[in-house]
Amino acid sequence: MNIEKTRFKGCYIIKPRIFTDERGSFFESFNKKQFQEQTGLETLFVQDNQSVSQKGVLRGLHFQTGDFAQAKLVRVIKGSVLDVAVDIRPESETFGQHYSIILSAQNNTQLFIPQGFAHGFLVLEDDTIFSYKCDNYYNKASEGGIIYNDKTLNIDWQDSGLELIISEKDQELPTFDTLYK
Numbered sequence: 001m002n003i004e005k006t007r008f009k010g011c012y013i014i015k016p017r018i019f020t021d022e023r024g025s026f027f028e029s030f031n032k033k034q035f036q037e038q039t040g041l042e043t044l045f046v047q048d049n050q051s052v053s054q055k056g057v058l059r060g061l062h063f064q065t066g067d068f069a070q071a072k073l074v075r076v077i078k079g080s081v082l083d084v085a086v087d088i089r090p091e092s093e094t095f096g097q098h099y100s101i102i103l104s105a106q107n108n109t110q111l112f113i114p115q116g117f118a119h120g121f122l123v124l125e126d127d128t129i130f131s132y133k134c135d136n137y138y139n140k141a142s143e144g145g146i147i148y149n150d151k152t153l154n155i156d157w158q159d160s161g162l163e164l165i166i167s168e169k170d171q172e173l174p175t176f177d178t179l180y181k
């Protein structure tokens with residue numbers, strides 16, 4: 001696997017090595033040893049999640065707080081998404097800034113998002129399968145979030161022409177300024 005840094009400390013883009021032959025293709029979707037060698041991070045994932053969404057679904061921006069903060073290794077098994085990670089680490093020089101990337105079954109690209117980020121994605125194709133590893137368990141009481149169209153974050157979701165499908169819970173998430181200003 002090839003791992004490259006982003007301008008956000010601890011956030012990495014991962015491109016697995018794909019093996020193809022007359023049967024199809026193969027790749028290692030995670031390798032702890034290589035991950036640790038290339039990032040220096042000792043990450044122990046404890047929970048895998050999967051969601052299936054139709055085109056136009058926007059999930060997020062979500063995070064878990066305190067002892068239940070989660071690092072995530074996210075990827076798309078089928079379809080494609082615009083994935084967004086927002087740095088909510090007050091001490092970070094990129095605090096309040098976000099990173100966006102297209103993740104798809106075509107590019108097989110993965111994004112490692114460390115603890116201290118809010119995460120969300122916009123689904124670009126029907127029947128998109130989103131799969132991710134977390135280094136901490138789900139803890140409903142620790143759930144937090146930021147409204148997707150927050151004016152301070154000013155995320156370009158590239159959603160022109162899409163009818164957004166957003167849960168009631170996500171439509172009621174607070175603004176960044178409410179949480180951090």
Ligand SMILES: Cc1cn([C@H]2C[C@H](O)[C@@H](COP(=O)(O)OP(=O)(O)O[C@H]3O[C@H](C)C(=O)[C@H](O)[C@H]3O)O2)c(=O)[nH]c1=O
Nearest residue numbers: 049051059060061062063072119120121137138139167
């Ligand atoms: C996240 C989670 C949810 N659930 C239950 C709780 C609800 O009854 C149901 C759907 O949960 P929710 O609407 O929060 O699912 P998403 O909107 O996909 O949330 C996720 O989407 C964003 C983009 C993320 O990065 C987070 O991992 C996560 O917040 O699954 C569980 O049982 N375990 C879990 O780990």
